[in-house]
Amino acid sequence: QEDFESLTAWMIDVFREHGVRIDKVYHCPHHPDISGECDCRKPKPGMLLDAAKELDIDMENSLLIGDSERDIEAAYAAGLTQAYLLSAEEVETSAIQNIHALSELTC
Numbered sequence: 001q002e003d004f005e006s007l008t009a010w011m012i013d014v015f016r017e018h019g020v021r022i023d024k025v026y027h028c029p030h031h032p033d034i035s036g037e038c039d040c041r042k043p044k045p046g047m048l049l050d051a052a053k054e055l056d057i058d059m060e061n062s063l064l065i066g067d068s069e070r071d072i073e074a075a076y077a078a079g080l081t082q083a084y085l086l087s088a089e090e091v092e093t094s095a096i097q098n099i100h101a102l103s104e105l106t107c
Helices: 002-017 046-055 069-077
Strands: 063-066 082-086 097-099
Touching: 046 069, 063 069, 069 082
Parallel strands: 063 082, 082 097
Antiparallel strands: none
């Protein structure tokens, strides 16, 4: 948890230095083998639903870029209609598109 908090603080600072504001970082501190099942561990949509409620996010008009199929499954379970899988390899996915770089989504 301490390592996660340090990494998150560093990440938020680096993004801020590049003009990107991060409103909040969500994470699941649970592990099914240790603390049992929860609603926030992907592919369950708990974290996304919490963010939608807390930050007033319109899920139907939002998109998610994830790096695992679990991210994509959580996005669809939370009501998002656009989910992209960021992967160096071509993999089978339920995402709209398998992208290799974020620049593929920019105009």
